[in-house]
Amino acid sequence: MDGFWTNVGRYMSYFVTVILGVLLTLAQxxxxxxxxxxxxxxxxxxxxxxxxxxxxxxxAMLGQ
Numbered sequence: 001m002d003g004f005w006t007n008v009g010r011y012m013s014y015f016v017t018v019i020l021g022v023l024l025t026l027a028q029x030x031x032x033x034x035x036x037x038x039x040x041x042x043x044x045x046x047x048x049x050x051x052x053x054x055x056x057x058x059x060a061m062l063g064q
Contacts, residue, residue: 030043
């Protein structure tokens with residue numbers, strides 16, 4: 001049973017490492033988009049519209 005919990009711990013650390021790698025890669029890509037004002041405005045508008053689409057879709061699905 002000791003080997004089981006060792007493996008579970010390894011999978012959790014692997015999961016955290018993968019998630020951090022994905023987030024850092026996304027942050028690096030978004031950082032390049034912030035260098036020019038035109039792409040910064042487009043990025044912000046894309047993030048706001050995507051977030052509002054997700055919000056209103058979930059709101060409609062929950063019937064509220």
